[in-house]
């Protein structure tokens with residue numbers, strides 16, 4: 214990563230009228246990308262694809278509304294944040310060529326099916342390029358994002374990977390320096406939020422947040438669930454202490470509400 218990538222672009226010269234198309238989920242990485250472009254004076258057109266099977270959809274959309282409000286009034290922003298285009302992944306047709314390429318790709322290594330439906334979306338919308346915010350710790354994509362060989366070439370031809378050499382720490386440092394951490398604190402991270410819309414405390418991103426000592430981002434109930442997530446594993450032990458077990462089970466079921 215060139216150091217110049219981190220400089221706040223000096224504005225007018227870099228300003229272009231055409232917006233940059235970005236796949237924005239309200240999560241840490243894609244929000245960083247949106248911020249970085251806006252701070253550099255670029256206009257941004259966000260895209261979001263609803264996946265009915267994804268329990269975090271409504272939380273992500275709510276997070277993006279809060280983020281947008283903050284960004285629209287942020288002194289560090291000079292580009293314009295366009296209205297988000299939100300579609301469902303069943304609003305546009307599957308493309309056989311892309312499906313086949315994806316099936317080939319997952320024979321090499323499993324990657325999420327967004328690498329099938331984002332290219333299909335681009336094909337349907339006639340988008341030549343959209344940015345996806347994959348960061349440097351994805352070793353497989355870091356190796357292949359520029360690969361023109363089949364099946365990578367078919368899947369990645371319309372995808373740009375501007376953060377592939379950035380780590381989460383790089384992003385954090387830049388945001389601290391440029392005064393954007395207040396925005397980043399509102400990004401969404403949980404994959405399986407509760408019905409009330411708070412982080413679950415037990416999915417992988419929640420566990421990472423807890424392990425990195427960022428537990429202040431979690432409501433108290435999620436912190437309890439995090440600590441109680443080991444309950445099934447120590448069941449045998451606890452059954453010998455049935456009263457403690459009963460209390461823990463009761464606490465856990467109340468926290469699920």
Ligand SMILES: [Zn+2]
Pocket residue numbers: 402403404405406412413414415416417418419
């Ligand atoms: Zn979670």
